[in-house]
Amino acid sequence: MAKRLMPKKQLEGVGLTLTGACVLLVALVVITLIFMVAQQGLSAFFVDGINFFSFISGTSWVPSDGVYGALPLIVTSFGVMLLATLFTLPIALGSAIFVVEVQPGFGRRVFQPLVELLMGIPSVVYGLIGLTVVNAAMRAIFGDAAGTGAGILSGGIVLAVMILPTVTTLSIDGLAAVPNEYREGSYALGCTRWQTVWHVVLRSAMPSLMTAVILGMTRAFGEALAVQMVIGGVEKVMPAGLLSPAATLTTALTSGFSNATTGSIQYHALWALGLLLMAMSLVFILIIHVIGAKGAKNRD
Incomplete structure (x- = not known):
């Protein structure tokens, strides 16, 4: 006896229900995460009485003394991120x-699969390589000025290697998406290959390239484990230079929660760091959407 097939309209209704449930589940998870982080983080200001402006602009982070100034962590996070981007961008674009x-x-066939393999390497492996190779190289190059070799420069180099596959792969996709008609038109006008690449292909793919860079920056800004192993973990004061040991927002979070008592001022201050980190990530995502919208408008 043949099985009765589900009517087409009923089948379509089941599909819409399942996909709608998936969307609602994702939205619920995102809203729950934002609410939880915001609730705990804002408690530092509205319950524990930490001054928000002192928290943002303070130059010392010493939880044991009740001093919570996140500016050194913010500066170091942006410094490491920008260094990693500067190291990665020319290599990724050239590749x-x-x-x-x-x-x-x-x-x-060969190069791109090799690059994509780098994405699967765990962060701890990058951290171990940085700890044994990059820090040793800093000591060999800069001598006593580098101390143990741990510092912002070492963190930037390790992060540059980590975000290189992401930026390279997305840049390849962006350049490949440029229509061949643009290249053929440029060649028809007598332009050389490099003139075509520089003046036509790169300009046409600029929104995609900027999106690739910002995604790489987002990954660098939120990385914790590998950076913690090579940057030194000094949170108390502003970094004095690229060779100075320091700490980022993420490394302060990972090292601080082990010593924080649940519900304490230090606990809520660390959640406030997490809220700040999440806010910056949302800003990066917003920038990506704005760039994507402008790129689509320009193509139209």
Whole structure:
């Protein structure tokens, strides 16, 4: 006896119900996370009485003395992120141009899969390599000025390697999305390959390239474990230079919660750091959406 098939309208209704439930579940998880972090983080200001402006602008983070100034952590986080971006951008962009414009066969079959393999390496492995190789290189190059080798520069180098696969892969996709008609039109006008790449391809792919860079910056801004292993973990004062041991928002969070009592001022101050970190991530995501919207408008 043949099985009765579900009517097409009923089947469509089941599909819409399942997909709608998935969307609601994701939205619920996101809203719950934001609410939980905001509730705990804002308690530092509205319950424990920490002054928000002192928290943002204070230059010392010493929880044992009741001093909660997050400015050193914010400055170090942005410093490490910008260093990693500066190191990564030329390499990622050059690699993407090679894959798409110079040797697409070899690039797609061999190079790009190798780069994508780097995404699967755990953060702790990058941290171990940074601890044993990068910090040792800092000591060998800068001598006593580098101390143990741990510092902002070491953190920037390790993060640059970590975000390189992300920025490279997204840049390749952005360049590959440029229509071939643009290249053919440029060649028809007598432009060379590099003139075409510089003046046509890169400009057309600029929104996608900027999105790749910002996604890489977001990954660098939120990384904790690998940076904690190579940056030194000094939270108390503003960093004096690129070779100075320091701490980021994420490293302060991972090291601080082990010593914080639930419900204490230090506990809520750490949640406030998490709220600040989440807010910055949301800003990066908003920037990505704005760039994407402008890119779509320009294409239209």
